[in-house]
Amino acid sequence: MDTFGKRAGRALLVLGAVFVALVVGWTVFVRVPRDVADLLGVLLVLGLGVVVSRAAARAGRRWFAAYDVAEVAVEGPISRDGSTGGVTGGVVTPPADAVVEQIERADDDRNVEGLLVALNTPGGEIVPSDDIRLAVERFDGPVVAYATDQCASGGYWIASACDRLFAREGSLVGSIGVIGSTVNATELAEELGVSYERFAAGKYKDAGQPLKKLDEDDRSYLQGIVDDYYDDFVERVAAGRGLDPETVRETEARVFLGTEAESRGLVDEIGTARDAEDALADELGHEVTVEAFHASPGLIRRLQGGGRALARAAGAGVADALAGEDDGEFRLR
Secondary structure (H helix, E strand, O other): OOHHHHHHHHHHHHHHHHHHHHHHHHHHHHHOOOOOHHHHHHHHHHHHHHHHHHHHHHHHHHHOOOOOEEEEEEEOOEOOOOEEOOOOOOEEOOOHHHHHHHHHHHHHOOOOOEEEEEEEEOOEEHHHHHHHHHHHHHOOOOEEEEEEEEEEOHHHHHHOOOOEEEEOOOOEEEOOOEEEEOOOOHHHHHHHOOOOOOOOOOOOOOOOOOOOOOOHHHHHHHHHHHHHHHHHHHHHHHHHHOOOHHHHHOOOOOEEEHHHHHHOOOOOEEOOHHHHHHHHHHHHOOOOOEEEOOOOOOHHHHHHHHHHHHHHHHHHHHHHHHHOOOOOEEEEO
């Protein structure tokens, strides 16, 4: 069925469903009742018509879909909950789980034959980035990605699982590296008369605690974690891009403009979203119609992001730094 036929089918389905809903609603809520229900009946009929029309529209999009390629975007810092705090404000982006959900929804959609991944991210948390990469890897069909402003670190981790990667000449691509950090506030604590008393089971349980002086043993332990993550990153990129691991290491976690990234084998071709669509069309053997599968941060997470930003502006960030976590923070950057 061609695109016009699918759209016509969707329209007829919606109109038919609304007509049936109005007839049933008028009979049940207006014609039969003989009292106050008559007055409310009209409102109930209209409400039923709206609900049914929306349900029919959703069903129509599935049954008479006018698309055959799904596009999923990975934008902003990658994190589990989709929000990153700041001193003056918070950035709220779709949680990694929401992006994974859209990729899986596209994979389950019988109309979707290929996947387009839009990448504009500086990277972020390691495991959430890997969750998205795994979802891309498991997609049953060709996957083409394109970078806009940046495709760095965790974003490139995801890109390495795609069949092809396009970038603009001015895109920033690469940053194949891992960073771990922890705040050391021992000198400040001494000035304030604050001391650290250790109650821990396990030699490295408090490694990286801000109020504990970082010795060489702790430093070696934490650096080892970073090195292990980095080795894994290099292996995945080398396997996904068909590069020698040493070639990947030689990038030294730098970012490159799209043209140099292409010459280094980090990008397949310089191009736009349209070029990526054309590549998918060539792979599938026919022209494609793209449907955006949106991953929303959700209202609750938006409110949470704003709340975190406000708390940090009030000084909670300083308290967090002094309290610390069990270990340093590791990110793909």
